[in-house]
Amino acid sequence: MKQLNQADISALRRDNRLSEAIGGQNLIYGCMNLASSWDDTPLTDEQAARGFSTIEKALELGFTTFDHADIYCRGKSEELFGRFLAQQADRFRESIIIQSKAGIRFPDDGGEGTPGRYDFSPEHIRSSVEGILERLNCGYLDLFLLHRPDPLADIPALGRELRKLQNEGLIHYVGVSNHSASQIQALKKLGEIEITVNQMEISLGHRNLIEAGVLINQNHGDRALRSQGTLEYCMSEDIQLQAWSPLFRGRYSGGAADLSESEQRLRDYVSALAAEKDSSPEAIVLSWLMRHPAGIVPVIGSTHSGRMAACAGADGSLLSREEWYQLFVLSREEPLP
Numbered sequence: 639m640k641q642l643n644q645a646d647i648s649a650l651r652r653d654n655r656l657s658e659a660i661g662g663q664n665l666i667y668g669c670m671n672l673a674s675s676w677d678d679t680p681l682t683d684e685q686a687a688r689g690f691s692t693i694e695k696a697l698e699l700g701f702t703t704f705d706h707a708d709i710y711c712r713g714k715s716e717e718l719f720g721r722f723l724a725q726q727a728d729r730f731r732e733s734i735i736i737q738s739k740a741g742i743r744f745p746d747d748g749g750e751g752t753p754g755r756y757d758f759s760p761e762h763i764r765s766s767v768e769g770i771l772e773r774l775n776c777g778y779l780d781l782f783l784l785h786r787p788d789p790l791a792d793i794p795a796l797g798r799e800l801r802k803l804q805n806e807g808l809i810h811y812v813g814v815s816n817h818s819a820s821q822i823q824a825l826k827k828l829g830e831i832e833i834t835v836n837q838m839e840i841s842l843g844h845r846n847l848i849e850a851g852v853l854i855n856q857n858h859g860d861r862a863l864r865s866q867g868t869l870e871y872c873m874s875e876d877i878q879l880q881a882w883s884p885l886f887r888g889r890y891s892g893g894a895a896d897l898s899e900s901e902q903r904l905r906d907y908v909s910a911l912a913a914e915k916d917s918s919p920e921a922i923v924l925s926w927l928m929r930h931p932a933g934i935v936p937v938i939g940s941t942h943s944g945r946m947a948a949c950a951g952a953d954g955s956l957l958s959r960e961e962w963y964q965l966f967v968l969s970r971e972e973p974l975p
């Protein structure tokens with residue numbers, strides 16, 4: 639994997655150059671399913687042991703950034719990671735980058751009958767950050783992300799709270815997830831907060847951000863056009879774009895049995911490219927994202943050691959311009975306009 643290693647990150651951190659360490663990542667390990675179960679039963683020793691091996695495998699493969707959210711496995715993924723951190727040497731924490739997110743609340747959280755909702759109130763954001771740090775068993779987050787836009791957010795108050803959390807050293811950088819260009823602009827202007835990262839769903843099966851730029855002057859493609867300008871805005875504002883569900887849950891790399899004819903054509907082409915390049919279908923699917931000049935950083939969610947290793951082989955330079963376009967056209971199921 640071509641990216642900064644743990645020693646590089648420690649050195650940059652000591653030189654107060656953490657933002658360069660964040661910017662130097664090509665792949666991130668996503669901890670959404672690290673603890674295996676989303677029910678509200680406590681973490682078991684067996685789940686913890688399995689999760690520890692997954693983290694060890696990720697480190698061995700060269701992953702140095704770990705993506706969390708307070709809701710993943712209902713807090714158990716963070717708790718598991720925190721137990722892992724507790725067993726490491728003192729300097730280990732500074733050699734990796736940890737990011738987590740908050741702002742999504744489950745139904746019944748806060749009283750029976752309360753709906754699933756988003757909550758960027760200063761009180762909720764502060765208590766979420768404190769809960770994340772307690773579960774992760776560490777003193778600071780390198781990056782804190784607002785998980786999904788909250789229409790009721792009081793943006794100036796949110797910005798003040800985020801700056802307070804930064805001044806207290808609990809979070810270093812702030813990012814967002816699932817936010818449009820204009821929502822980020824509002825956070826920057828009204829909330830007076832710098833945004834370092836935007837984590838979006840981007841993959842061959844979810845191409846909106848990339849496709850919007852192609853469909854701008856066409857009569858169709860309204861779905862893609864919803865995200866018009868977000869990718870270009872992030873590029874021009876130096877906001878790192880991270881891609882969640884980058885394998886589209888394995889649909890084009892062997893993880894689905896119910897493919898349509900056109901999906902099968904895409905999957906066959908992915909397999910042929912993998913064979914030709916002595917690579918893997920996973921690496922081809924991820925390389926399609928990494929070949930884009932926006933510097934898209936896939937967040938890998940597999941907990942299967944073989945698939946994790948296959949993902950680690952991804953590299954934008956694997957694909958020629960023509961191969962990139964062929965994958966794009968096959969995934970669109972129609973030629974480019």
Ligand SMILES: NC(=O)c1ccc[n+]([C@@H]2O[C@H](COP(=O)([O-])OP(=O)(O)OC[C@H]3O[C@@H](n4cnc5c(N)ncnc54)[C@H](OP(=O)(O)O)[C@@H]3O)[C@@H](O)[C@H]2O)c1
Nearest residue numbers: 668669670882883884885886887888892893939940941942
């Ligand atoms: N910001 C957000 O709103 C948001 C939302 C969702 C996710 N995320 C982040 O993005 C990360 C990745 O998301 P994701 O897990 O949905 O990504 P993904 O890479 O698209 O999908 C990985 C999932 O697909 C399965 N899969 C892949 N290939 C397969 C195959 N050939 N056969 C069987 N199963 C296969 C994996 O199972 P195995 O484990 O068995 O390989 C795993 O459950 C998460 O961990 C999280 O950090 C963020």
